[in-house]
Amino acid sequence: MKELFFIIAGSVLVNNFVLSRFLGECPFLGVSRKLETAVSMGIATTFVLTMTSVATYFIQFYILEPFGLSRFLQIVSFILVIASLVQLVEMVILKTSPALYKALGIYLPLITTNCAVLGLALLIAIKRYNLIQSVAFGLGAGIGFTLAMALMAGIREEMEFADIPEALQGAAIVLITAGLLSMAFLGFSGLIPM
Amino acid sequence: MLKTFKGGIHPPYNKELTKHKPVEKAKLPQKVVIPMSQHVGAPCEPVVKVGDHVKVGQKIGEAKAFVSAPVHASVSGKVVAVEPRPHASGAHVLSVVIESDGMDEVYEGVKPPKPLEELTPDEIKNLIREAGIVGMGGAGFPTQVKLSPPADKKIDTIIVNGAECEPYLTADHRLMVERPEDVVLGLRAIMKATGVSKAFIGIEDNKPDAIEAMKEAVKGFSDIEVVPLATKYPQGGEKQLINAITGREVPSGGLPMDVGVIVDNAGTCAAIANVLKTGMPLIERITTVTGAGVKEPKNLLARIGTPVGELIEQCGGFAGEPGKVIMGGPMMGISQSSLEVPVMKGTSGVLVLQKSEVKAVEPMPCIKCARCVDACPIHLLPTYLAKFAERGMWDEAERYHALDCIECGCCAYVCPANIPLTQLIRLAKNRILASKKK
């Protein structure tokens, strides 16, 4: 139990996917303009990350490794599964819950090419987590991603009112803010034995 | 603990200038300019032509709509013009200009009605309507409309607003000290008209003499209670007053009647009493002419339509160089560009500030000190509302309840960065309402 907590807390605070592992930067920079959208995106991604952690666990340890394929079919199979998973989730949500689709749906296609998802899959394979640990890791990564998105979106909403120098407007100021945010998160380094 | 509300500010009150000065009758003006719109609601239609001769109390503007109030001649004399004239709001408003003949003849139709005991509620309401009585605290809502709530609103409490929380102003204060029995008579008429058996008179505790006088006047009326209130601005705001006295909260976007309350100004009550006693419609009111920019601040009983310049002259004229002339109090009054604007039914004061008092300070960036948040009696976030208004984010402003702002001015008063918060929020309200009308 404690170990699972460490996995989650570690991937939220210490090795935050966005702020310290540099995974999922594209949505972090692009979809963090409004708090509502950022959080929706975060939740959608958390959902996909958790699903992916299950899927990759089975593919890695029940298909790729037993057949000795993991060294060279890992990437292709992971990305294929992720892409299909995302598309499937999208279609199912669209059909079953239009309200949920309205909230999350538009972000789902963006998630396929979110490196956080593939990164998570590869990290699970590297860290050799078991099924429960994998799920915890996926969940933690998602929460960490959502947290970073939400913090950045909150700051960016306030930045709407700021008189930012022209040259820094847009991505530059977001990157620098991310830098400061990441600097603040350094305070957690060494917090939890990973 | 005195009753009060959450939020608000303690500005310097500066009431010493006039609070001990008995009300003086102002000189009869040479010429009055009576705007056809002195109230909330539809403007009146003039019923006199240029050249007509009118007498005091004669109706010169007919209220055609339900939410409206007629206007009456405040002097006797000749109508010299019916045309748009400058108005306290800055706009030009259709007004009737009467040149006084100095006779001050009373119109024949002005006769005392039956005593209050014999009047039916509808008769009382009709008297109030015909006398053109509107809320005299400033907003000018037609009183009779207030007294006729829709059937589904049950009114159980009347509150007389004697708080007079605006700094400088002492018109209501002097009224309550000098004519407390008029306030009570008017209140009793309102109670009878609405069939309500519980009334409060709320007075800030910086007017102990008024509290005393009113307490004396209500002796014998067990259903009327004088409530001393903490001295805090805007204690006299309708919503704050209701909250302080009854603990109720007027719902957002609603009216006092939604919580079963009618609030009327002390001046309004006295005006009703005047109608009951003499039959004379609302043609004059007490106006505090005050401020460091006036030589001799006074409380004047002035005829409606008197140019403010005349009142200032009667107070000895300007002291020093005048910088700002304000109709009303310093927190919510309207600054004027002309001394020609007339006293209206809602003009509780004319405040003249010296040039040295009104330096225009350039705003600095907001440092999010949240003083405005702490001061707002409605618990809004003025800092955010102002930022939304500055950037034209009207939808966000509406989501942050800009429309609930009562424009009391507390936020701008406390802002260390001198940001015109109240004006920005007012702008947002204007835009939101404009887009709703579409």
Added chain:
Amino acid sequence: MGEYKFLTTSSPHIHSGESVQRIMFSVAGALLLPTIAGVYFFGIRALILVLTTTLAAVATEAIFQVLRGKPVTIWDGSAIVTGILLALNLPPGLPLWMAVVGSVVAIGLGKMIYGGLGMNPFNPALVGRVFLTVTFPVQMTTWINPVDGTTGATPLALMKMQGISTDYVRLFIGNVGGSIGETSALAIILGGLYLIYRGYVDWRIPASYLGTVAVLSFILGKDPIFHLLAGGLMLGAFFMATDMVTTPVTKLGRIIFGIGAGIFVVLIRLYGGYPEGVSFSILLMNAFTPIINRLTIPRIYGEVKTR
């Protein structure tokens, strides 16, 4: 009556007379107490460091504003506050050029790139301080003992690494190793109380911040008084967590801010890699501030609950 041209403005027509300058210079004045304590304990070197960071901070602000063609507003006092605050967070023996780097980062990255006063999401002094901590870890953790000038560890580091506690009285007076302005709890509390009295600091933040640290460290079986007095907690609670620009505007929000920062401090101090977590905790809560503001919008008068 003659012709007059009056001033017209929207209401209100009177003002409290409060100004940003007055607030900033009051804060700077209150900061003098811990500064004097620092100079007393660490000598003239500390004074030079304070002057260096302050000058560098003001100069950076001026240069940025000149470069952008904006009016130079260094006299609003905010850069001075940032400069002093940064110095109070630095070890007395830090090379001066690093202090200058800290000031440039604090004002440049922490404030001016966001447009200057009032628009920065993070407390500039803390941005400078944490930047230095992360960039020059060796120099930023070389502490000088008061009076004798030898190098040694801070009470917190002693506690963390070797489990050695320090005498309360020494901690309270400030006769211990540490940053220039953080050692004397006495001077900080006096300055902080002055600001609370003047209304420039909301008591809610220091109260909830210190309270959380005390309660949490007590629950976790540590010495709460030691944790309150040691390290930069007092300085942080009274002068940095209370920075108006970077903290929530709502009352409830400020309490949440204090509690959050308190939790982070205890977390980092007791379990983290760094012996001290005050700067990080406040910086982190600065990041949370916009969200806290969003979530703690007060119920307005007469708001009708819709659901």
Added chain:
Amino acid sequence: MNQYARMIVVLLIFSVLSGAVLGFSYEIANPKIQEQAKKDLEASIKNVLPGITKYEQVEKEGITFYIGLDDQGNKKGIAFKATGQGFGGPIEMMVGYDPKEGKLTGLQILSMSETPGLGARIKEPAFTEQFKGKSVNDPFIPKKDVQVITGATISPAGVASGIKSALEKVTKIYPVGGDY
């Protein structure tokens, strides 16, 4: 349905071709990768067991040991992997141990994710050299018998405690002075 069939067929072709290309590439690259890994391992063993020319791999109680031999086939020491908990994650290291002398013969950090320029300096010989010749019975406490790096205490402590805990098991299997 035709449309779907075409979609599936195209996808199938792509996957099959991809599988073929990848399988082929793997066949070419894999020997090289294996060779590389072996080389790395050998280099690190030789590094921590100076003077050896070859080694034997032994599995004992779940631990893999590399017994180093010199030209003459004399046993020169044992190398084994140890893991310590650092600032940024686990620290993997190769430790050389001479049971005869009861001393360490060398230390190499294989992988770690410590702070660059700070904790990461545990990689540098200036730090690792101090373990050469250190008695396995030493307490391995930073700042006492293990020198630390200025500004970083946790990483060296992680290394020290990692070695110590590994040694506790290893010295039971291969006691000091015992045979191997």
Added chain:
Amino acid sequence: MYQLVKDFFNGLWNENPTFRMIIGMCPTLAVTTAAMNGIAMGLATTFVLMFSSLLISLLRNFIPAKVRIPCYIIVIATFVTVVDLFMAGYFPAMYKILGLYIPLIVVNCIIMARAEAFASKVTPLRAIADALGMGIGFTWAITLIGAVRELMGSGTLFGYHVLSENATHWVIMLLPPGAFLTMGILLGIMNVITRKNVRDTQCH
């Protein structure tokens, strides 16, 4: 011919993926602790970009629109795996540093974006010219970032000591915040240079 040259130079500056389009941030930020890493990552990406663009351009009329994304992904993933395998086999030292981020080339938006927006619409020659330009544009950009971080963080450039050995290292430059800050500030400088406002572009 002119068109090809234009396509090529487009990626170098006007539509530089890193500084103008601001895509492919993950590897840009993650691997740039040293200039050499930048070159290696850049070349690996260029390789994948070129071959996948070529292939996608060749097959552009064959792939049905509805499954084009999965097809592109398979193509890209295949080339990435090839790079991964060969890098592990032949450049083990570099492989150790770039580690996790080689497989992540798959989801580097640059490749997908060029495949979707460019390669799938033009002739193979133009696709290659564009891919080469984009690749080299990406490479120089991340090498520059790597150089700045390496110089300040370690005092070296491509592993050679440039500053005095005793120069104080700015450790933050090698840590995650350093990546964000360097990228942000360089981006600001680039904006000043071109005096153009870059609108915040997002991935897809």
Added chain:
Amino acid sequence: MANVILVSVLSMGGLSLLLGAGLAYASKKFAVETDPRVDEINEVLPGANCGACGYPGCSGLAGAIVEGKAPVNACLVGGPAVAQKIAEIMGVSAVEDTKEKKVARVLCQGGINEAKFKADYHGVKTCRAAAMVNGGPKACPFACIGFGDCAKVCPVGAITMSENGLPVIDEEKCTGCGLCVKECPKMVISLSPERNEVHVRCRATLKGKDTRDVCKVGCIACKQCEKVCPFDAIHVVNNVAVIDYDKCRNCMLCVEKCPTKTITSLFPARKKAVINDNCIGCTICAKNCPVNAISGEVKKKHEVNQELCIGCSICAEKCPKDAIVMVREKYNKNGGSCGDCAEAK
């Protein structure tokens, strides 16, 4: 070797078959139709999201067009070019743009130099905010306030504020979307047909004397324009002159007559009729000329007395042979000199 390849081919094939089939099945089962034309139209629209069409942004309009709620030429900013493209997408022929192009014009000349200020305004520097404080700082209640709300709201950047504190509209850029008209709290901007060059730049309904008191260039309702107009196109209504744009022929007689220079024309010089060699001498022009500036014998080329011609272009319209050209000499639209600005219109 072959073994590895075989296994990988098989597993990849299997995987893709599985996923492909699954997705194909799912996409059939969960199919939801969307209209692709929405996206296409969205691409064509300018993307300024100005809201001039009355829909929330461009994508809102795109949806409305596809649903048939909005016409294909609903986008005012995009103009006919965009309407054409949208019409193609929608498969209808572009609705003929019957409405002639309108542009915004500022109907106030009371800048800092001309208008009297009644007060020192201090506060939020937008027109609407200033208008709410005592009706604005200028004594004339109809005057332009001059903080440039119109310039801020213009989606195409056609409005700039002059040093005199008045908006200047670049008619080339103006698309006639009308946002500035809505934004102006004093309603001093109005849309009028682009071909109209003569405007009364005042809306003050104050009495002549009062107007004169507050502004040097306000309409004082002297009615001289009314008298001089040969086309009955200008009238003083409610103390201010108003042009009937349908009747006005840009002859500029009123411009010349106006004592306060309240009426202006876009060009300093008026157009003149010039008869070329196509003239067959039918005399129609001479008969129609309101100022009798054309003379000539039947079946001979006619002549225009350039002194008398007021440039109303009635002759040009009436001429059956298109032999009359309206020429403006010396000036182009920007006021600079230009030798050959022959305008056929």
